[in-house]
Amino acid sequence: MPGFANRPLVFLDVDGPLIPFKARPVGRMRSLGGAVTQPLDGTGNPLLDRLDPDDGRRLLALGCQLVWATTWMAEANEVVSPRLGLPDLPVVEWPDGDENPEHGLHWKTAFLTQWAAGRPFVWLDDETTDADPRWVAAHHPARALLHRVDPYAGLTEADFEAIRQWLPQGEGAA
Template sequence: MPGSVNRHLLFLDVDGPLIPFNARPGRRRPAPALSRDVIGNPLLDRLDPADGRRLSALGCQLVWATTWMAEANEVISPLLGLPDLPVVEWPDGDEEPERGVHWKTRHLVRWAAGRPFVWLDDETTDVDRRWVAAHHPTRALLRRVDQYVGLTDADFSAVRRWLAQETQLDAR
């Protein structure tokens, strides 16, 4: 992706943020027809195609940070109208995270390699925020998404506000 190295990263989880545990009330329109390969997953109808447009509009480099791994590009990206995205490959090792730190946290900080990032997930906590603040040289927004509701206007507004603050800091 040309110029993507200068853009902020946005790490995106699938289960919870994009596929909420409860059906979304008043969804704007149903997800596109599903292929035979994914019809067995009844939760995919909880995807909101508008999320793909809204995520793209943020101007960040979107990165899958999900246990769906490469399957997110095969199944989720087309349903959201997204291109194939980079995927964080989770290590197979038995490396135990520090007490209370989410198992993804250390790997995402490594993957970010010093770049500012947003992480949308339903499992982050204040422990993760403190760990990232202590181990990552630039700003990061760890936004906990309500796993029963999925991404909301409030989540997108919080990310836009954070990005605007980051832009103001860059201008100084």
């Protein structure tokens, strides 16, 4: 995407931030014999109904370069992007190595820092700990916001506000 080369990256995890572990109140639910279930959408994954299409609009409004940083990998473009109204996004290809991260560090942290290649970034995930931002601050020359999303709620307006507050004036969309 032209013009995104100098904008912050936003690394997106799927399970937890975009597909919360608990059904959202706005989810389209149906009742079968008294039990409330999620409808199947043809993929066989009933959890996809927990995606909030408004998340796509709100992510695009940040004016940053969105990147899938999920174990869904390329499948995120095939299954998740269309449901959120997102274009195909770059995908972080995880290394095959079985290297163990430093004690307390998330397994994605060092690799995402390398992938960012000195660019500012936001990382939306539900598994980061206090060790991750400390490590990134010591190993990454640009600003970074590692924002932990409540995996039971998924992304909320408060999460988007935290990102907008972090973005310097002029780096994201107005």
